[in-house]
Amino acid sequence: MTLITRPNLPDADGFLAELQAAHRGLAEAESAALNARLVLILANHVGSRAALSEALALAVRTGARGPSAPSRSPEDT
Amino acid sequence: MPYVHRRFPYRSPPGLTAPEPRHPVVIVGAGPVGLALALDLARRGQRVTVLDDNDVVSVGSRAICWSKRSLEILDRLGVGERCLAKGVTWKVGRTFHRDTQVFEFDLLPEAGHKMPAFVNLQQYYVEEYLAEAALASPLIELRFRNRVEGLAVGEDHVRLGVGTPEGPYAIEADWLVACDGARSPVRRMLGLEFAGELFEERFLIADIEMKADFPAERRFWFEPTFHPGQSALLHKQPDDIWRIDLQLGWDADPEAEKRPERVIPRIERMVGHRDFRLDWVSVYTFQCRRLARFVHGRVIFAGDSAHVVSPFGARGGNGGLEDAAGLGWRLAAVLSGRAEAAILAAYDRERTFAADENILNSSRATRFISPAPGAERLFRDAVLALAAEADFARPMVNSGRLSRPCVYPLGAPDDPRLPPAARPGAVAPDAPQGNGWLTEALGMEATLLAIGAEPPATGLRTLRAEINAAVADRYLGQSDRALYLVRPDQVIAARWVAAGAAEVEAAAQALWREPA
Structure with a gap:
């Protein structure tokens, strides 16, 4: 496994907010195009074909329809 | 003419x-x-x-x-x-998006080959x-x-x-x-x-005769202003003949598009004048x-x-x-x-x-030039948009990866100290030899090429290479000697830093025998 799947991003909440802010006000097609450019930029930065293939497989797998992931227990909320 | x-x-x-x-x-x-x-x-x-x-x-x-x-x-x-x-010798290709160059390649950046990258x-x-x-x-x-x-x-x-x-x-x-x-x-x-894939796209291909001083380069445009939303290719040929490819889309009517009254205005917008003669026109659909x-x-x-x-x-x-x-x-x-x-x-x-x-390679290029609607188009356009600004995206712009011989997977004797360009399965790289060229000296027979090494006594035709910078770079790398067995089609069959007659002869005999 080359792909890092444990938490690795400092200020992950901040990044998610920044990503959402970048999409604010965009039409769906503009949003899709922005994501496409971002994927290519990040892929180049990652620079590992093996990690990218694993990332792609993870993205495909988690988007597949089927039983949803186990929900968290109530005391975590 | x-x-x-x-x-x-x-x-x-x-x-x-x-x-x-x-x-x-x-x-x-x-x-x-x-x-x-x-x-x-x-x-x-x-x-x-x-x-x-x-x-x-x-x-x-x-x-x-x-x-x-x-x-x-x-x-x-x-x-x-x-x-x-x-022929017209060329080695530089330029790719444009709209009217800005986004990518340039030089197919043969080094000297010391009899033949150029392309004519x-x-x-x-x-x-x-x-x-x-x-x-x-x-x-x-x-x-x-x-x-x-x-x-x-x-x-x-x-x-x-x-x-x-x-x-x-x-x-x-x-x-x-x-x-x-x-x-x-x-x-x-x-x-x-005859299995494979048909691309739902049509291209107008035309040869025109005109006097023009465009350089001898391959020029390819994505979405140029002279042919909005589509792609175009311009290539120089001898006799003042120029090859033009224009993407038309799947809905184009092939018969109508071949008529001069349709073709001439399209080309006029591309070359900027009407001073040319149509030599040959065809509308193609591509298949792999x-x-x-x-x-x-x-x-x-x-x-x-x-x-x-x-x-x-x-x-x-x-x-x-x-x-x-x-x-x-x-x-x-x-x-x-x-x-x-x-x-x-x-x-x-x-x-x-x-x-x-x-x-x-040709399917990937065709998909990049003519992407299917949806994600294929989305990522193609993303590459083109990024290429204007980001270095990494430029080599991703794919207007065709030009033909190079493949390296056959031979599983033959090899030595990792020798340079990868001349590994078994690759075409023997050319280099100057005396007043001629290595490709000429190799000829059409299986040959044992000895470089800085005494060739073992075999029944094979043997050639002692003159060592110069090109030979050292392409055949020796870090080694000071090597033996190469070159097939009759000038593909490298096997190579060694040092080998005895028995090893070389076994590799030579394998050329004429298919393992059971």
Whole structure:
């Protein structure tokens, strides 16, 4: 496994907010195009074909329809 | 000046009046691949008969970009220097998005090769030179206006029904090689599946004659202002002929788009004036297909009859000439009794591998040029948008990855200290030797090339290379000596820093034997 799947991003909440802010006000097609450019930029930065293939497989797998992931227990909320 | 198509002579074949003795090998199709194979076999002492249903060279420029490998193959057949002298040498390609350059490539950045990366030369010239050489060979019989009309494949021969202007006749051949093009009648008569993919896109392809001072470069545009939303290609050919490809979209009406009143304004917007003459116009749909196997008993396929690709990357004509080079020495060895017919399996294995690589590259380019709506289009446009600003995206802009010979997976003796460019399975890189070139010195025979090393005493033809900077760089790397076994098609078969006679001879014998 080359792909890092444990938490690795400092200020992950901040990044998610920044990503959402970048999409604010965009039409769906503009949003899709922005994501496409971002994927290519990040892929180049990652620079590992093996990690990218694993990332792609993870993205495909988690988007597949089927039983949803186990929900968290109530005391975590 | 428009090219003048001369007619080749038709002569009454002897089979019209009396049965002919069985032919060792009959080639169907006197295009570049069939003629190159005929010349290759004749240079190896084999008698060849070539049948062609026509009596003129190709109409329209068709294949125009001839790779370094093709030029080296043509050179061994005696026509490489003519092609080089007549052709337009180029090595730089520029790709534009809208009207801004986003990518540039230089295909041969280093010196010390006899042949350039590419020359542009209309297919009719290449066919003309090959046909003249074939007509001059006492071992080649060219039968024009001889159309194959029937085929019966036996265990050890093929029987052909042939139509001529004077009526039909029949001949038999030990081997039949179908070089009869993308719509191969031989393939159809055998009922073989030609599986692959059709791209739902149409391209206008035109040759125009005009005086222009554009440089000898390949120029490709995505979404240029002169042809909004589509792609365009401009390539220089000899005789002031320019090749233009214009993407039209799947909905275009091919018949209507071929009419001069439609074509001329499109080209006028591209070149900026109307001072040109249309030489040839065609509307194409591209396909990538191949036969599952190229050898079917006594029938062998080579060139477009075996595999077709879309033209972006110039992998059709060049792939076909590589087929001829990969087949000629093996078929000659079978015909002369030096090797068993089983070695033709190696031709099939290597050239289906090469066809897959060519199909992969040309399919990717075609998808980039003509993406399907949705995500394919989204990512294509993302690459083009990024390429204007970000270095990393520029090499992702794919207007065609130009033909290079593949490296055959041979699993042969190798030494990791030697440079990767000359590894087993690769074409032997050229280098200066004396007043000539290594590719000339290697010739058409299996050769043991000794570089800075005393060659072991073997039965092989041996060549001692003169060491210069190019040889050291391409063949030695960090080593001070090496031995290379080079096949008759100038592909490297095996190499060693040091080896004894037994090792070298074992590798040489493996060339003529197919492992069980």
